[in-house]
Amino acid sequence: MKNYLWILASILVLVCSCHQGQADDSHHLPFASPESVGMDPGRLALIDFVVQRGLERDSMPGAVVLVGYQGKVVFLKAYGDRQVQPEKVAMTTDTVFDLASLTKPVATATSIMQLVEQSKIQLSDPVAKYIPEFAVNGKQDITVYQLLTHQGGLIPDNSIKDYQDGPDKAMQRIYELKLYYEPGTRFAYTDVGFILLGDIVKRVTGQSVHEYSQKHIYQPLGMTETGYIPALELRKRAATTQQREGRWMQGEVHDPRAYKLDGVAGHAGLFSTAEDLAIYAQTLLNQGSSGEKKLLKPATVDLMTRGYQVVDIKRGLGWDVLSRYSSNRGDLFSSRAFGHGGFTGTSLWIDPAQDLFVIFLSNRVHPDGKGSVNSLAGRIGTIAAAAISPIAVQQSTSEVSSSDSLNVLTGIDVLQAEQFKSLKGLRVGLITNHTGLTRDGKSTVQILNDAPEVNLKTLFSPEHGFAGKLDVSKIGDSTDQKTGLKIFSLYGKTRTPTPESLQDLDVLVFDIQDVGARFYTYISTMGNAMRAAKQQGIRFVVLDRPNPINGVDFAGPVLDEGSQSFVGYHRIPVRHGMTAGELARMFNTEMKIGADLQVIAMQNWKREMYYDETGLTWVNPSPNMRSLNEAILYPGVGLLETTNLSVGRGTDTPFEWIGAPWLDGMRLARELNRSGLPGVRFVPVQFIPASSKFANETCGGVNFIVTDRRRFQSVKTGLEIACHLRELYPAGWDTKSYHRLLGNQSVFDAILAGKSVSQIQALFQQDLAEFGFRRAKYLLY
Template structure:
């Protein structure tokens, strides 16, 4: 499947037979009025408005969800095509510590491994075009000392393709510093596998390539890149070792061990040791500058030597690379038996398309950076995507991968279906590899692409897709969903069903918090801009679909992430919709998802039958230990018993799911299902802390720590911490908290209370937390409105025992008889 060395030599010979040379100047760049920063490329107003209108809200929702989840403090997203910029927006914060600073589109980011693709690969391929380097030549031809320790046969191409056999990183111990010291350590390296036999992503490869640039051009990589890439393209904010005057706009990365913040200093430890840059890391830049680079690459792909010809002033041609060079770079070089496809200097993937997983991973080149950066160029559709974040700020704990997947999925939903033949016809250089990948016996669906995940669990939508949507084919569908329903590739279930062949998705219904799970209060109906489908609110005047809403449908599909607590209203929305479907004679299909608070844990008071409400739809304990698919099976029988209606239910179950799994063990992306249920840790606390939410107490809504902070102006924080600690709640630490919520019962008022931190998840019991919190608030202050907790607790007996001052142990013991009865019935509905 990969190009042979002989084929590479032939292509290279053809490439080098053309006239060589690099132009030193580029024409004037299009500018806009913006402080300190040149604008990006010109934009087509009609295209920009169209893409912004269609994807702007969905992209913003995806970014904000990941910010809520703690994946990043903020981000800049830019989308463009060969005509110019189509979409550009900054979100959130570029700094959260020591003080918050708003993100802006001109923020300068540590680009991390984008250095490899933008600077080093481009420099190397330019030098190949000039005949100064040869791809199939041994590295030792240019750097004789490199041959030591079995590296004599490693070629330049193998470094670019990460098939050299070298390790991912240099050793960091004993501590060392200095560029030359780093090179000596490279010389001491030994290949771990024979060159050309295995792809292993390696920073060492690009440290070597950066040194080769210097050896053959007589310019350091920073000087070469500035002279031959950045300056000609007008990339004025892109450089190694950024100067002090840029510091204010640079997004800080991580706290150092001494407590200072890294800002304008390269985050990568080996580039830092080598003086602030190397061939693998050290580049800083903006979204606008990367757009200039991507724009130039698109015009290389088109064979256009004058990408700025639309500008008013004449521009000298600056061919960043030749089309023949790019054609070679975007072909697979990694060994056929490995699933990850890589070209020369870039990762490979299929173009953005509704069925891109059915295509060979060819036609799109991309690269990401450890700090949370990414650049992708779709050479088929002539479109590029830039996502820049400092996900490592402030403590190195974020994750940019879910957002990358989700935005690429949204882009894919806007393109028409692409076939392998279309790919081969429009990108002739890939015809041979496309044909090989599409030959009989090759299962492209089984080939993980660049953005694939290592998921342990397949959710209902993943299973449905693997079955080619056979359960829904030919039916007119209504979908009840929100943003939390994404598949393992980052696609919204809404977009999967609206673009899948053979399906007829007609209407979309939304629950509390709306489609984008970020609203409070009643939700209005509207339209989903991505799909163009009507959005019908089930959390406004109507909580249940009416017959008119269901007109013209055969099946209702339900897919959302539940919270694992009885009072989370998505259970109620599902139950109401099941009843409406039964009345209308519709099928009801549930696409199952994990219970995020562990599905083998059942605890808390069981709901009194006469306390049913929209926050208490069925006689379940607070922690029911069931998935939504299992609850749907329970509700089917419950509805039959109460109303005589027969629900035509089908549950598309998960694969690989086990009841004791924590959400982090599933490998799935966490998308907060509602504004304040931000992380899996918050989800664990929620079933306990929410006991008191109906009373005159803040549970942290309107702060950065919802359900982790609880308090009120009248709470004595010292006494509450002492009392709750005396209850010896397992797996939990409790400390004082003082906070001012921006919403809720004490908006803009200073509250005193407690902060909860889970220390041992396997021991933590949210129901004991809820009980302790409610008891101690009652014991400490008679102004606590304990009667208003009944709707959440759901048991008059439990509330009476708390008011009577019974012990924690006695109250928890009082739940056991009803829990045993529930467990017996529950067992008949379990799927896993």
């Protein structure tokens, strides 16, 4: 058996290095043997067995399989025939395939996302903004986002009879369609929605989705064998599908509606080869870049391919983000994987966490439309993922490499290294507290006070005071004992610097550690101070610090317009995934503050870092934020503290548990553990707060054990707790103040109505996606 595997491995290496029929390799990905990149060639060789079984069962006449890993093609092979009628023609690796519904993400969604990047389209825009004729029969409020995620209320396919009178008449009949269901209330995969998205591309750019994608996607990437309506040379290499009008379709779109639309549509019609598709897949793995060519910005790739809750499933923007590749060993693709399939027998699956993609292309509809390849493609994906060695997986999915960690310099460190050039000769007011420290633990106050040519004149403190120890409703002004400087409280009679406190200043500097949640008030203090600085005509400088719970993830409902407050300063989600400096940039533009703003950026900080990966010393940002673990829990658990629950204030571990005298912890823990929330377990407990809510009373409760912080979703967990509390204690759990921090009326109403977490999450996914695009403009790292 071992000798057999070695023979297969040798054949595989030969296939990978001497693939057949390559038309033009100038833009194609490089090839590598599997073992050279840490893959098991013996496991990959099992693809031969799986595909051969498919051929024997007439699942398809032939196929091409390509596996890409770490930027290289490690497997490329053709199997069977690309045509068996009217005569046999062998499959080759350069065969051109009708991609069918792979058109949706690769052509249409990518085009839409480019236009969103350019602010020519917004996800929340109604479709009728671009296609006025569509605003009939109750369809006036359907949005671009809803079309991308298949929840726009449209029928999956309208009658083929609607296409019999030519493309113009066909489109008019699509505009006039009646609603199939209430938009936003269910997922219904629809070709019609993507036909409309293709039409939006044409309305916005003046080019069909064929012309636009060719010019802005395939040509820049060097994908010379990809496009609608393939040229004669490519048609000759195309896999034959079925018969139409007395001829075999070869290089002619199989989808009947796309055919009636002259071969160009948003839902189908794209043709490509395995190696061309590999260029596209690798570009997405490269965060939107291929060499010097930029297809999309990294933030756009993330937004396009992350999962958005659509009623009871998750979808990307044009992509399927549900893992379909599984085996008896369980899912081998990561939770970040995304992909799509096509009716003709095609699929593309991409896993950024493992730097892996798998392409399966077949013409399973040839000759009689009876072939079936879904499970076959799934098994191939499982084999490819299983071929990655444990060491390679660990390297590709590690949180932060050792060379990146322990080297982060915050804004004050950078300012000091630059010899305070941004503040030289200026009279400075400093907004800070005990968290304002250099990397080596020295106070920002002392550093600026001792800096030559920097005139530190005044200090300002936020909630919890200058030393960060107070947990009271108002704090008065005071004096710093070490420097003798006046400390103006921004959590007392006023929460905004007064003109009198700023009268002798040239610049206002902000240096406070945030925790990454919308309702943590330090960012509100920053926003108020920016307004005051603008009004007084002085500069505002932010000494940036890490988001301690990482700068990648953002989650939760976006604050409703009109609900702004000191615990909800701007229309951002509960977990914002931004640093203070980035938020300052957002506030300054979106809230039209217009301050003379400068952000002193950090060095060596990467967005995926948690605070323990920075090498910086943890200092409790506030009296009840006593560990990184509590900060990770805070966005979800903190939402609950305005209700009649204890969130652990008055105990040694605030935000690591909740409870109340009326709560049965065993019952709640059992229900929460059954919910299947990722990365967390729930343990029933009893505790007695020494102060705060329910002081000296025994509380039944639940302790939160984060088992995997990369998978843990704090806001979803908080919403799940709220749903169970509403179900188990409809009279005992007092919700009247829950909305104060939640800040989203539709979500609040849904919780009171007993909706599921999936239904609740679906309510804010469009706003969350739109926030992602807003956010991308202000990111510094």
